[in-house]
Amino acid sequence: MSLLDPAIDPDRWxxxxxxxxxxxxxxxxxxxxxxxxxxDGSHASLVAAAVVDDRVHVEVVAAWDGYGCMKQVRAELPEFVRRVNPRAIGWFPGGPAASLAADLREHRGWPPRGVVLEEIKGDVTAVCMGLAERVVAGAVVHPRDPMLTAHINSAQKLRRGDAYIYARRGTGAIDGAYALAGAVHLARTLPAALSPLTAL
Structure with missing residues (x-):
């Protein structure tokens, strides 16, 4: 598919x-x-990101495919999060991931200790444009995951004044691009880790 207005520069990616x-x-x-x-709920992505030496390193932790895969997402997501044991896990409550809101919000046994839950809301344009800018700057390092690359290359700009988000309609699945943008944003805005002595 030829994109008229790609959200993320494919060559820089x-x-x-x-x-x-x-x-x-x-x-x-x-x-x-x-x-x-x-x-359409037929695909879901879980992406990890971490900032090291001013570059964001990313990887796909899990991807689920097929209509009805949301049942599998709900069953498997907690174990993936426990296995990775990140500082934070986020989602976009104003998008299709809202269907997972009840599962993601704090409840007995969730989230794992030390993991912060983050609803990514407010200025989603900053999150989307932030990823695009970091890619252009050569500051995003990825392992050439085929699914992630396909989603990045399918993402088109949906203009909101002088800013944009990624258009979900008419492009096929791009949840990988949104999960990546969210993970990169959260990794870049994590507070400094406490030292063991400070945490006591």
């Missing part, structure tokens, strides 16, 4: 690929997760 991705498991205190869902 390609340039950010690496054959030796950073092991995010080794830097859990810097990791943020974001989950997002396609408009």
């Amino acid at each position: 390609t340039n950010g690929g690496t054959d030796k991705p950073l092991d995010l498991a080794a830097i859990r205190s810097r990791v943020a997760l974001c989950v997002d869902v396609s408009l």
Whole structure:
């Protein structure tokens, strides 16, 4: 599909690929997760991001595909979050991930200890444009995940005045692009980790 107004520069995205991705498991205190869902509910993505030396390193933690996959998302998401043990997990309550709101909000046994829940609301344009700017700057490093690249390359601009978000209609699934944008935003805005002595 030829995009008239791509939200993220495809060449700069390609340039950010690496054959030796950073092991995010080794830097859990810097990791943020974001989950997002396609408009028709047939696909969902869970993406991780962490800032290291002014670059954001990202990876796809999980992806679910097929109509009815939301049942699988609800069943498997808590275990993925426990396994990654990030600083934060977020979602866009104003988008299709709102269908997971009841599951994601705090309740008995959730979230895992030390994990902060973040609803990404307010200026979503800043989140979307922030990812695009970081990609252009060469500050996003990714492991060339085929699904993520397909979603990035399918994302088109939906204008809101002088700003934009990613158009969900008429582009196919782009939940991977939204999950990536959310994870990058959360990773870049995480508060500094407390030292063990400060945390006492």
